[in-house]
Amino acid sequence: MIGLEGLRELFYLLSESYKVIAPTLRDGLLVYDHVKDFESLALGYKNVEGPALYAVEKASNGYFTYTHPANSPKAFLHPPELRLMKVRRSDGALSFEMERVEKKYCFFDVRACDLSAIKILDRVFLEKNSHPDPYYKSLRERAFIVAVNCTYRTSTCFCNTMGTGPEVKGGFDLLITELEDSFLLEVGSERGEKMVSLLEKKERTEERHFEEKERKLKYLKDSIEEFFDREGLAQRLYGKMDSSHWEHIEKRCLACTSCTQVCPTCFCFDIVERNSLESDCSERIRLWDSCFSPSFATVHRFNLRQSIHSRYRQWLMHKFAYWVDQFDSFGCVGCGRCITWCPAGIDIRQEVRRLAYG
Numbered sequence: 194m195i196g197l198e199g200l201r202e203l204f205y206l207l208s209e210s211y212k213v214i215a216p217t218l219r220d221g222l223l224v225y226d227h228v229k230d231f232e233s234l235a236l237g238y239k240n241v242e243g244p245a246l247y248a249v250e251k252a253s254n255g256y257f258t259y260t261h262p263a264n265s266p267k268a269f270l271h272p273p274e275l276r277l278m279k280v281r282r283s284d285g286a287l288s289f290e291m292e293r294v295e296k297k298y299c300f301f302d303v304r305a306c307d308l309s310a311i312k313i314l315d316r317v318f319l320e321k322n323s324h325p326d327p328y329y330k331s332l333r334e335r336a337f338i339v340a341v342n343c344t345y346r347t348s349t350c351f352c353n354t355m356g357t358g359p360e361v362k363g364g365f366d367l368l369i370t371e372l373e374d375s376f377l378l379e380v381g382s383e384r385g386e387k388m389v390s391l392l393e394k395k396e397r398t399e400e401r402h403f404e405e406k407e408r409k410l411k412y413l414k415d416s417i418e419e420f421f422d423r424e425g426l427a428q429r430l431y432g433k434m435d436s437s438h439w440e441h442i443e444k445r446c447l448a449c450t451s452c453t454q455v456c457p458t459c460f461c462f463d464i465v466e467r468n469s470l471e472s473d474c475s476e477r478i479r480l481w482d483s484c485f486s487p488s489f490a491t492v493h494r495f496n497l498r499q500s501i502h503s504r505y506r507q508w509l510m511h512k513f514a515y516w517v518d519q520f521d522s523f524g525c526v527g528c529g530r531c532i533t534w535c536p537a538g539i540d541i542r543q544e545v546r547r548l549a550y551g
């Protein structure tokens with residue numbers, strides 16, 4: 194068990210060894226960013242979300258009173274722009290510099306949905322990949338994860354429908370649950386154990402603290418509506434490939450790519466060459482791509498998915514059907530970000546429910 198001072202001590206202990214990435218308030222948004230001071234954490238704020246709706250308020254009591262930031266750990270483990278290689282020409286000879294990724298991140302405050310998203314990215318980039326990604330591998334192996342159990346939800350959360358939350362189950366170094374007047378600290382790895390051994394401001398944990406944790410989690414879980422049944426969902430959706438409902442979605446979808454940008458599991462990227470005007474240097478850059486972009490499915494100058502409904506179908510079917518065949522899991526963790534950040538207010542839960550069960 195730790196109190197607020199113990200939490201502060203833990204934060205600074207982690208800052209000695211890691212670049213701490215944590216939720217902080219920036220331009221009216223809760224975002225993951227590099228946080229150097231304990232006071233800059235977003236503790237005591239609350240996010241209010243709905244379809245195409247977002248606001249941050251001061252919470253009336255508590256510290257971990259929000260759900261998750263607008264961005265996700267993906268922005269650091271699989272950054273939007275990453276230089277892979279630099280080629281220089283000097284005295285007629287070319288030299289090649291490969292990018293070395295050596296950052297040591299501590300993700301401080303990762304919720305159950307985002308932890309599941311990291312496990313999905315592990316499968317995509319490492320475990321189910323015949324060419325494991327060295328950049329992702331390097332960042333992932335060094336990352337220290339402090340997970341936090343949610344005690345609050347927004348109207349867009351559907352982690353229980355996707356079986357990813359709200360309770361954190363494995364995959365963390367340390368796990369925090371906020372109780373009435375303290376924080377329950379649980380250890381999930383040797384690294385986590387070592388970190389706790391360095392803490393001075395800690396107290397003995399008693400059985401009643403675990404009972405309080407269970408009560409809080411049950412209360413939260415019971416408050417989140419189940420939207421659809423995951424059992425047989427992929428097969429139901431495969432049967433709806435020609436549904437007229439896709440065209441109904443096209444009338445609303447702007448193909449703006451917001452949903453794929455905020456999604457913690459969308460991993461598609463493009464690789465481009467960036468040349469200097471002097472022609473003595475060229476960089477190979479990896480950039481996030483999106484299945485909503487017209488260039489995404491363009492092969493030999495022909496776009497295989499010209500209509501917006503075919504792009505939306507690709508996005509939804511990948512998350513809820515193709516992904517199951519490719520990676521043995523759904524590609525959606527129920528974080529709800531795509532619902533909040535869709536300017537047209539398209540709610541993926543409702544679209545899946547209408548398509549599969551309508």
Ligand code: SF4
Pocket residue numbers: 452455456457458459512524525526527528529530531532541
């Ligand atoms: S599809 Fe939407 S709800 Fe599912 S993980 Fe991606 S952003 Fe979250």
Ligand code: SF4
Pocket residue numbers: 445446447448449450451452453485531534535536537538539
């Ligand atoms: S579903 Fe919404 S966020 Fe996604 S591309 Fe369409 S309009 Fe943009």
